[in-house]
Amino acid sequence: LRIKADLHEQGERVSRQRIGRLMRQAALVARGKRKFRTTTKVKSSRPVAENILAREFTADGPNQKWVTDITYLPTHEGWLYLATVMDLYSRKIVGWALNERLQTPLVTAALEMAVGRRKPPGGLLHHSDRGSQYTSDVYKQA
Structure with a gap:
């Protein structure tokens, strides 16, 4: 057709x-068309961090609260993954990364861009979902 x-x-x-x-x-x-597959899985052995953000999606100033997530973009050549880091004060994307693979280097690159551009002070609240990329030891170290 x-x-x-x-x-x-x-x-x-x-x-x-x-x-x-x-x-x-x-x-x-x-x-x-290829069937969509859920690709983010959490290892049950990993400890879950406390939800400090508690759905309070506002901030009094820049670089106080950042949230991060991954979205899936269908292209003619397959899926492309976009990881973003957003400052809740300005609602601006302060870091992002694209990759063909949904792995920890994708989210680490977005975080490194955000930190490099904003150089946040201590006390920044960084919130993500519980996907395996965000709960990995490499990401927690970053």
Whole structure:
């Protein structure tokens, strides 16, 4: 259906049967969309930090409270992962990183960018979900 729609947009009028026949002759097969998989898993053996933020998503000044998360971006070449660090005072993204892999270096790079750009004082509250990237020893050390 996607090929037929693309051809129709270009002004070509062909049936699905003709497209199927031509594809078989050329030994081409359609690739279906990949099924979405949940990829963030928490190891139950890791201790869970206390939720100090407690859904208080405001701050009195910059660099007091940062929150971080990962989002998934579908592209023609597969998933791309975006990790961001946001300052709750200004609501600005102060650090970010993109990667094809959902692993700890992705979130560490976003945190390092935020720290490098903002140079926060001591006492900063940094809040994330309990995904394995954020609970890793490497991330906690960073």
